[in-house]
Amino acid sequence: MHIHPLITDSKTLAELCERLSESPYVAVDTEFMRENSYWPDLCLIQIADDKEAAAIDPKAEGLDLKPLLDLLVDNEDVLKVFHAGGQDIEIIHNMTGKTPHPMFDTQIAAMALGQGDQVGYSNLVDSWLGIALDKGARFTDWSRRPLDKRQIEYAIGDVTHLSKIFPKMLEKLRKTGRGQWLDQEMERIADPSNYVTLPDSAWERVKIPSRKAEVLGRLKALAAWREREAQNKNLPRGRIVKDETLADLAAHPPRQQADLSRVRGLSASWAGNDIGSRLMTALAAATPLPASEMPTRDDRKPGLGREGSLVADLLKLLLKIRAREVSVAPRLLARSDELELLAAGQRDGLAILEGWRFDQFGSDALALVEGRLAFAVRHGKLVMTRAENEENQ
Template structure:
């Protein structure tokens, strides 16, 4: 594989992207800093295929990243491969208003062919290539210039290894016939709605204090205000006000600014500073949340009770058995709250649709309906249909 030196000007970047545009896939990774800013600061972009790879310096004077964004977001013929790519996709969206497409995430893919829930990149490389990555450069200051040779080598390695691993993962997905299982997960990763910073929707990320429209209306107004303040100052939203403090203020709004000093999570300065004044004005203008914006109630059946809780526990045990049997991450199949809903009588669930129904949901439903039971065979815990158990018992009795 040809490894290019750090690209710092537009023309070499354009030439690289023209060559990569002829590939079936490109692997992409980024290095960024976001500890002290609202917007992640893009410091380095690594991109490559099986033949060549390079690191691109987005902080270089005069460099135009347009050829890269065109390849990433407008070229539908080239698959963009990431590992745990959520934050990388967010960065692309912040620059372009678009997300890379089509897209493939090897961390998500590993869930379909192994029991790995969130395998890290170093473990991925070790398991597929039997190589150990030097993590020493991982936590360096990527915004400082010049970058060291060690930093560049480490960064480019993130895509060179991935370019070797991806075809292996793809082949295994094809052999197991599980590629279609990942379509919805990849579409979710590429959905621009996940990365939009819409202040009016920011409240949905905060744990809602109940379902009171007045309280939620205040929370919506406060969350939108906090986003605006954080964006304007370009600092993390939590440095303005933490989530739990915002929810507390929405539930128990102060009557006057001096009361802000009594709120847990706010300093004494809030009693008379300008940001405190702005917060009070937001509270004064807040209106109850409209009915059409109220969060949907969680799908619930009858209260579980002791018997229902026991059934839910049995479903979780079944999930562990099935995940082990077919070598898949349990999280890709279902979640604990979904199994509790199934035990409570809810039937409108993803677990009872499509491939999840065939792989797990059908047996889960039969377990709830008493048609399936646990059995120990050859020292292993397995699932057996009740009718089959009855037949086996009858045969044994007849033989005796």
């Protein structure tokens, strides 16, 4: 494989992208910094097919990234391969308003091949290529220039390894007939709505014990205000106001801006400065949370009750057994909230009752809920068995 020097000029990048546009797939990775900003600071982009690999410096003066971005988001003939690509995809979405498509994520593929829920990149490379990675450069400052040779080699290694692993994974998926298992998951991570941050939904990430509509309405208003402040200032949310302070303000709202000086977690200067004024304006505009947005009392188990919770626990046990039997990560087969909904009596709109998930797990889960399946111990192992009343029929 040909490894290019660090690309810093538009002509070289355009020529590379033209060649890669003829490839069936490209492996993609990014290096970025986010500790001190709201938006990720893109520092390096790595890309490779089976013939060549390169690192691209997006901070290089005058570099036109359009050919690369067009390749990633507009070229439907080239499959884009990532590993745990959520943050890489978010960066591309921030730059283009689109997501790479079509897409393949090796971490999700590893779930279908029994390598666990969230196999790390180092473990993936070790298991498929027998290579132990040097992790020393992982926590480097990618924003500093110039980048040294070790940094660039480390970064390009991510995509050269990925470009070799992908065909091996694809072949194993074909042999096991599990390729179609991933179609829905790959489309899900390619959905642009996953990467849009809406200020009005930011409150849902903040933990607060209260379930009063007035308190949650204030929390929604404050969280939306903080989100916009963080975006405009390009600072982490917690650098504006920490979650616990936001929850405290929602539960015990100050009557006037001067009272902000007594709020734990805020500087005394907020009692008279502009940001304190904007906080108070957001608070004054808050309205009680509508009933349609109110969380359920136990958050994720509507109507489940004590017996339903026990059934959900049995379904989780069944999930572990089936996942072990078919050598697949449990999370790919079913999510906990789906099991709880099934235990509560819901049948419509559940992924586990459709397609391959129904064949591999959902049919047994339904049989367990309906009393047609039971647990048994055979030769020291926990297995599933048809219930006696069904066997006798």
